[in-house]
Amino acid sequence: MLLKKFVRSSCLLLLLVLFALTACFKKQSGNEETEPTTTPAQVEKPAETTKAPATTTPAETTAPSKVNVNVYLEISNGMKGFMPTPAAGKEATTFQNNLNKLISEVQDGRYVANKGFYLAKEDAQSRPVLDSVSYNTMKSYIVSGIKDDVRGTPLPSLLQSALNKSIEQGAVSVIISDFIHGPDPRDQGQFISLDSDIRSSLREAEHQGLAIAILANSSPFYGTYHPAVKKPELRRTLNGEEIPYYIWVIGKQQEVQVVTNKVLRNLPAQQAYFGFEYKSIPFSALLKEKQFKPAGVVYCSSRNADPCTSVNLQPEKKEPVEFTIGFDLSGLPMSMQSIDYLKKNLKVTSTGSRPTIVSVTAADESIKATPDLAKYSHFVRIRVPELTANSGTISVQLPQVTPTWITSWSTDNDNNPAAAPKKTYQLTKIIDGVQALYRDQSDFVFNATIQFNKAD
Amino acid sequence: MIQKFFSGLYELFLGRPIPANFTNDYREVVFPNTGLMLFIITLAIVIIYYYVLNRAMSTGLYKPRHWVMFLILNAIIAFIIPISQVNGNEIETHSYTYMFAFVNVIYSIILFFVFSILLKRGSVQAWTTPMKWPNKK
Numbered sequence: 001m002l003l004k005k006f007v008r009s010s011c012l013l014l015l016l017v018l019f020a021l022t023a024c025f026k027k028q029s030g031n032e033e034t035e036p037t038t039t040p041a042q043v044e045k046p047a048e049t050t051k052a053p054a055t056t057t058p059a060e061t062t063a064p065s066k067v068n069v070n071v072y073l074e075i076s077n078g079m080k081g082f083m084p085t086p087a088a089g090k091e092a093t094t095f096q097n098n099l100n101k102l103i104s105e106v107q108d109g110r111y112v113a114n115k116g117f118y119l120a121k122e123d124a125q126s127r128p129v130l131d132s133v134s135y136n137t138m139k140s141y142i143v144s145g146i147k148d149d150v151r152g153t154p155l156p157s158l159l160q161s162a163l164n165k166s167i168e169q170g171a172v173s174v175i176i177s178d179f180i181h182g183p184d185p186r187d188q189g190q191f192i193s194l195d196s197d198i199r200s201s202l203r204e205a206e207h208q209g210l211a212i213a214i215l216a217n218s219s220p221f222y223g224t225y226h227p228a229v230k231k232p233e234l235r236r237t238l239n240g241e242e243i244p245y246y247i248w249v250i251g252k253q254q255e256v257q258v259v260t261n262k263v264l265r266n267l268p269a270q271q272a273y274f275g276f277e278y279k280s281i282p283f284s285a286l287l288k289e290k291q292f293k294p295a296g297v298v299y300c301s302s303r304n305a306d307p308c309t310s311v312n313l314q315p316e317k318k319e320p321v322e323f324t325i326g327f328d329l330s331g332l333p334m335s336m337q338s339i340d341y342l343k344k345n346l347k348v349t350s351t352g353s354r355p356t357i358v359s360v361t362a363a364d365e366s367i368k369a370t371p372d373l374a375k376y377s378h379f380v381r382i383r384v385p386e387l388t389a390n391s392g393t394i395s396v397q398l399p400q401v402t403p404t405w406i407t408s409w410s411t412d413n414d415n416n417p418a419a420a421p422k423k424t425y426q427l428t429k430i431i432d433g434v435q436a437l438y439r440d441q442s443d444f445v446f447n448a449t450i451q452f453n454k455a456d
Numbered sequence: 457m458i459q460k461f462f463s464g465l466y467e468l469f470l471g472r473p474i475p476a477n478f479t480n481d482y483r484e485v486v487f488p489n490t491g492l493m494l495f496i497i498t499l500a501i502v503i504i505y506y507y508v509l510n511r512a513m514s515t516g517l518y519k520p521r522h523w524v525m526f527l528i529l530n531a532i533i534a535f536i537i538p539i540s541q542v543n544g545n546e547i548e549t550h551s552y553t554y555m556f557a558f559v560n561v562i563y564s565i566i567l568f569f570v571f572s573i574l575l576k577r578g579s580v581q582a583w584t585t586p587m588k589w590p591n592k593k
Contacts, residue, residue, distance in 0.1 A: 287477040294477050303480035312479070455472075455479070 066113040067255040068171035069106050069263065072130065072162045073099070073138060074120045076150040078178055081223035081238060082245060085145040092143075095219035095245055099142045099176065102247075102264060106174070107135045111262040116171065120158055121150040126183075128154060128161045155181040155194075155430070160201035163250060167204055172251030172259050179246045179424055180228050180414065191228070194426055198433025202250075205275075206437040211253040213260050213333065214434070216270035216409060218242040218422045227414045228425035242421045244409060253277070260333065270405045271335040272431065275438045278446040282328040282375065283396075284308050285450055289373060291366070292324035292381070297455050313384060314455035315353075320385040322358060325396060326376030327448065336398065336445065337362075337377070345401055348382060352392020353452065355384045390454045398445040400438075406431050459484055462491035469559050474552040486541045490560060493537050498564055501530045502571040510582035518582040527568050534564030 073079075082095035092100075106115050117138040119131040159175065166173040183190035190197065205212060221243040225236045247264070249256050253276055260267060284307030286292045287300050296319045300308040315321040329337050336342070339362050348355045358381040367373045380396055410427035411420060424430075463483040467473075473482040505526045509515045538557040542549060576583050577591050584591070 293475075297472065297476040297479075299477045299479040301480075303484050455476075 064255060064258060066111055067251070067258045067263075068114040068169060069112050069259060070116040070118060070162070070166045070169065070171040070173050071103055071106055071138070072118045072120045072158075072173060072175045073141065074153055074158065074175075074177035075141060075146045075148060076121060076153045076182065077146075077224065078153065078180055078182065078226040080146045081221035081225055081243065082178070082219050083142055083145045084222040086143060093219045093222070094217065096142055098217065098219075100139065102174070102176075103135060103138055103142070105263050105265070109263055111258055114169070114171065116169065118162070118165070120162065120175075120177070121148065122154060122158075126154055128158045130161055130165060151182070153177065153180065153182045154190075155179060156190075156197035156201035159198065159248075160204075163202060163204055166250065167208060172249060172255045174259065175248040175250070177246060177248075178243065179427070179430060180226070181425065181430075182226065182228065191426065195429045195433035195436065198430055199436045202434065202437055205250055209252070209275075210250055211256050211273065211275035212434055212437075213249040213256050213276075214272040214274070214431075215247040215249070215260070215264070215268055216244055216272075216405065217247070217268040218244045221417075225417060227417070229413050229415045231415065233415055236416070236418075238417065241418050243417055244422050244424050246424075257331070257333065267334060269335075270403070270409065271333065272403045272406060273333050273336070273445075274434050275441060276333065276400075276445055277442050278331060281331075281446040281448055282307065283448040284326050284376070285311050286324045286326050286373070286376075286379070287311070289324075289370070291370070291373065292326075292379060294321070294323035295319065296321035296384075298323050298384075299455070301451075301453060309449075310451040310453075312453050312455040313387070315384050315386055320383055322381060322383045324379050324381045325448065325450065326373065327378045327380065327396075328376050329446075330377045332445065335403075339378075342378065342398070345398055346380065347397050347399060348380075348394065349397065350384075350392060350394045352389030353384050353387045353394060355382050355394050357381070357396075358383045387452075387454055391452060393449050393451055395447055395449040397447045399443055400441075400445055402431065402435065458492070459488045462487040465491060465563075466556060466559060470552065470556055474550050475548055478547045481545050481547050485545055486538070486547070490538045490541050490556075494534055494560060494564055494567065497533055497537075498530055498567045499571055501526055502568060502575055506572070506575050506579035506582055510585075511578070511580045514581060516581070518579075518585050520586045523572070523582070523585045527565060530568050531561045531564050534560045
């Protein structure tokens with residue numbers, strides 16, 4: 001009897017001791033988290049994690065909610081066909097529809113602070129003139145056609161004067177033109193130096209650290225078309241053939257993005273971005289997420305680092321390491337966020353290993369519903385079959401590439417747009433000039449580097 | 457130090473933690489916690505057996521089968537702790553987890569025996585449990 005009682009009470013005592021101990025050790029494990037372990041890479045880690053949020057915040061805060069916008073519409077004779085005079089039963093052209101939306105968004109949209117509307121033309125001496133007009137005047141030009149008689153477009157000087165005006169006023173330039181270079185007929189040599197002329201005209205953009213987004217679209221064209229190449233025809237009368245026009249957005253990267261994403265919105269498929277660079281894309285190796293189970297021996301160097309930018313791994317012959325990195329690319333231009341674009345252009349490089357990209361996926365609904373993953377928009381799975389050193393880095397990079405549409409929209413003879421629609425004379429040369437501005441910039445739109453150590 | 461010691465102790469028989477992505481959870485939390493608890497609980501049970509039950513209270517639980525009972529009790533605790541540790545730290549359970557629990561049981565038995573040998577001389581009724589060696593009288 002007595003014995004049983006003691007056994008019971010001692011069991012109770014034991015249980016109590018057990019509970020007390022468990023409580024103690026939970027707490028202790030909490031303290032352990034902060035203790036850095038001994039390997040050098042792990043010692044570096046805290047410094048990096050603290051740096052990462054510090055660098056991301058300014059980028060986020062500087063994203064302005066409102067921007068100043070100056071719209072420059074070129075009104076040479078060559079543009080008239082985009083804006084035919086309205087008649088009953090005649091549909092508006094794509095150009096008219098899009099431009100109308102654009103300027104009304106600039107005029108009334110909530111993302112625009114100060115706005116200016118300018119008609120770009122040239123005077124008798126082929127010098128560019130920017131006429132400041134009201135919203136209504138520009139609208140009437142777009143919907144009811146151009147009445148003025150303006151001969152050519154000296155492209156570089158037009159760009160230069162528009163850009164200088166915007167820089168003066170601290171505004172983003174939105175330049176709308178067909179970008180058919182129309183130099184003074186006495187000075188045809190300008191065609192040869194077009195790229196360097198474009199470059200010099202935009203040098204202020206480079207000095208001020210501005211970025212350029214080029215959006216190309218085409219619209220039915222009704223009226224007299226003035227090709228750059230004047231042979232065999234000096235001009236042609238077109239009746240609805242598709243002629244390209246371009247919207248150039250020049251300004252600070254953040255502000256250009258406000259304009260492209262919030263003011264212009266429905267962007268055409270043909271987009272090109274120059275001078276865009278993202279120094280601190282948020283990213284993390286995802287090693288514990290059920291949706292992205294890693295394969296092989298790989299774990300985050302620090303137990304609860306978030307984001308995890310340093311991993312330990314140990315690929316075996318039979319079991320290569322595979323893991324997923326989550327990226328938040330929502331700040332990038334839309335065309336760069338497309339999976340096809342990323343699949344084609346994303347690169348993985350490494351010192352000390354030979355990684356390859358297995359897959360690139362965008363966040364789906366179930367991922368967006370997972371709190372830990374909701375902050376990432378894209379997921380890149382990396383395979384590391386072997387290491388060539390005990391430590392090193394794995395970098396996922398998006399190189400600056402010239403979009404392929406530029407070559408297919410460019411031509412050396414724009415005389416007959418009916419036979420070769422949607423082509424602009426020497427567009428590649430114009431773009432070369434733009435690219436030359438950013439030659440010294442980073443080769444990558446973004447570069448995400450993960451440190452690795454061989455697992456012990 | 458403690459982390460390294462216990463990780464080494466368990467990985468000696470178990471090998472690298474599986475699934476590998478939880479390696480750090482095992483090494484930094486589960487192994488040291490389990491190991492420390494194993495030491496402390498085993499020591500506590502041995503002390504209770506020899507000094508509380510067989511000295512202060514004189515309950516008459518001095519026979520080897522009583523000692524074995526407490527050894528098994530300790531082994532059961534040693535089996536539960538690793539599993540609860542793994543679950544408590546949100547680590548995926550794997551057959552590795554149960555191997556780990558089994559290894560912990562083996563360690564608990566060895567440790568219980570070692571502590572018994574070291575401490576039994578201070579007991580009044582149970583100084584010869586489970587056997588007389590190494591005490592002489």
